[in-house]
Amino acid sequence: AFCSYGAGAWVPTFFIRSFGLDAGSVGVTYGLIVLVFGCAGIVFGGRLADRWLKQGRTDAGLRVGLVAAVGAIVTHLPFLLAMDPTVAFIALAPAVFFLGMPFGAAPAAIQEIVPNRMRGQASAVYLFIVNLVGLGVGPTAVALITDYVFADDNAVRWSMLIVAGAANGAAVLLLWAGLRPYRETLARLKGA
Numbered sequence: 001a002f003c004s005y006g007a008g009a010w011v012p013t014f015f016i017r018s019f020g021l022d023a024g025s026v027g028v029t030y031g032l033i034v035l036v037f038g039c040a041g042i043v044f045g046g047r048l049a050d051r052w053l054k055q056g057r058t059d060a061g062l063r064v065g066l067v068a069a070v071g072a073i074v075t076h077l078p079f080l081l082a083m084d085p086t087v088a089f090i091a092l093a094p095a096v097f098f099l100g101m102p103f104g105a106a107p108a109a110i111q112e113i114v115p116n117r118m119r120g121q122a123s124a125v126y127l128f129i130v131n132l133v134g135l136g137v138g139p140t141a142v143a144l145i146t147d148y149v150f151a152d153d154n155a156v157r158w159s160m161l162i163v164a165g166a167a168n169g170a171a172v173l174l175l176w177a178g179l180r181p182y183r184e185t186l187a188r189l190k191g192a
Contacts, residue, residue, distance in 0.1 A: 007163045008099070009139040010156055011092070017154050019085040029089055037093045041068075041100025049105040059183045061109025062175050064101055069171035071098035076164045080157050113185050138163060 015026040045064045052060035075095040082088035107123060114122040145159035146152070 007138040007142050007160050007167070008096075009135070010142045010160055014080070014156050014160060015085060015088065017156055019088070021085055030092070033089065033093050033096050037097040038100040041097040042103045044097070045101030046104035046108075048101070049108065058186050059109075059179050061105040061112070062179055062182050064105035065109075066172060066175040066179070068098045068101035069168045069175060071101070073165065073168045073172070076161065076168070080161045080164070109182070113182065113189060138167065 011030055012023060012026045015021045015030075016023060045068065048067070049060040049064045052063060057063060072095060075091065075098055079088055079091035079095050082091055107126065110122050110126055111119055141163045142156065142159045145162055146156050150158060
């Protein structure tokens with residue numbers, strides 16, 4: 001999913017190339033959407049994880065990531081397929097919300113299964129991977145697909161759709177596959 005979030009670097013370019021908007025107005029609108037809906041997603045994701053933990057779902061952090069990845073798949077379609085900039089901006093808000101959801105729950109989930117003496121290292125590895133993949137691979141993949149698959153600068157919408165779909169689809173599969181092993185690891189740690 002972080003690769004999908006990294007593809008967000010192309011959102012201003014998407015609005016400029018697809019709708020002919022100027023960079024300043026796109027930046028202000030996109031910035032406000034990220035400020036409001038991204039922060040709301042982070043807070044909601046953390047509260048949802050807390051609620052699920054209170055209900056006895058020990059894999060709450062991973063479940064939040066799973067819900068976020070599914071939500072991101074569903075919400076990226078109307079955003080990237082919109083033919084009107086206002087509709088695209090409105091559809092972008094829930095996509096940003098879902099992409100923000102795991103940012104509080106994921107680090108907490110890592111902390112739960114890592115021994116105390118290794119928590120700093122685990123957090124560092126997590127942040128390294130998130131930044132390397134999310135901010136390195138995501139935007140680069142969009143650029144490469146736009147240049148070498150479509151060979152059309154105005155096809156950035158389709159490149160973003162491919163990268164977001166692949167990244168979020170992979171996230172759904174990996175998080176789903178990790179639910180049971182995560183629960184088992186947590187139970188083993190608590191039993192020790």
